[in-house]
Amino acid sequence: MPFNLLLNNISKFIHLESNEQEIFISYLKQKKLKRKQIFLDEGEVCKYSAFVTEGCLRGYTVDKNGDEHVLSFAPPDWWIADMYSLISQKPGILTIEALEDTEIILLSKADQEKLYIEIPKFERFFRILIENSLVANQQRIIDNMSLTAEERYKIFCKRYPTLIDTLPQKQIASYIGVTPEFFSRMRSGLLRRG
Amino acid sequence: MPFNLLLNNISKFIHLESNEQEIFISYLKQKKLKRKQIFLDEGEVCKYSAFVTEGCLRGYTVDKNGDEHVLSFAPPDWWIADMYSLISQKPGILTIEALEDTEIILLSKADQEKLYIEIPKFERFFRILIENSLVANQQRIIDNMSLTAEERYKIFCKRYPTLIDTLPQKQIASYIGVTPEFFSRMRSGLLRRG
DNA sequence: GGAAAAAGATGATGTAGGTTAAGAAATTAA
């Protein structure tokens, strides 16, 4: 069952009767992405939330100098979308790209709205999901303001241990908010010392 | 009617029947805070969401050097809480303080949960509220990574025009993520040039 | 209304992290 990971994830927050599960599943589509394939490009309107079942996506923006800044990674069991664009249905600023061959489950904005009405429990599920995301984002703002790059890196290692080994360093550097060059220096400094 | 501002705010997202309004109002408490009064202190468990009707609050953290970092301001018509602590009911890291004499409406975590069950529409209301907050916080992360302090200040001016005149410069500096000294210099530079 | 406290301005100097450049190592793709 390809939807097991998602259903299991949901069951942590709400209980679905089997007919509700069926309705839900009827709204889902599967999609495979090749490494480097763009799932959503800057300037597009985001029409889907994506739930990753295999592989990994990254959401990033490009600034006026052409530098990329990673807003989020989405390994298996995570959702990703351009929230701004998804909500407003206006062109977004995020590019979402596969870092490796990746499999996702899609839920369209329109179907998500239907779901809220047909099975109000989903309103609760997504509220909780977004609450948790908000807390994580607020913590990241605080960390960015009050910690050094090295401290932020250590926190990243603790919080996302699985990503450390799989992601290219430059992606982590970009998420942390430093250049790959500085990130490299920082890491070799960390190795030499404690 | 002291709850008008809040009811009006809610009516932008969901429609409440008058009996539902009554139930909702029965859960609310009013509170007045004096300038500099602490509404929530670091290390406390956050038991209430606060909706500001008059004055202004700020939520901030204190880092290991004793420096403060403003996560959010709450002028009238805004909610504020330590979301992490409110959700987890664990000790929080935010201090929430009145920047001037302020009036707020309180909704306890427990009553909010009751509300979700008794009037499911509130699940929708708070979902939308939190979605918008998440988008704003994500944009702030991106801005912090990709813009200079000056650019962030200009965005702040556009986004919160009313706050510019009322807030002490050092509070805005702290929100922007710079020291008051640098903020002062930056501003005088902006005045001299365009 | 006036003393005390807080906020703001400004100068000199320090530093975390950026930039540029160039070579080495690892991955990819054919």
Added chain:
DNA sequence: TTAATTTCTTAACCTACATCATCTTTTTCC
């Protein structure tokens, strides 16, 4: 399996912003 591409490292130099210290102005509050 190898050429091409991407990633990583290291070094020299640079800059946005921090720190510290002192002074002026504004606000607070009795």
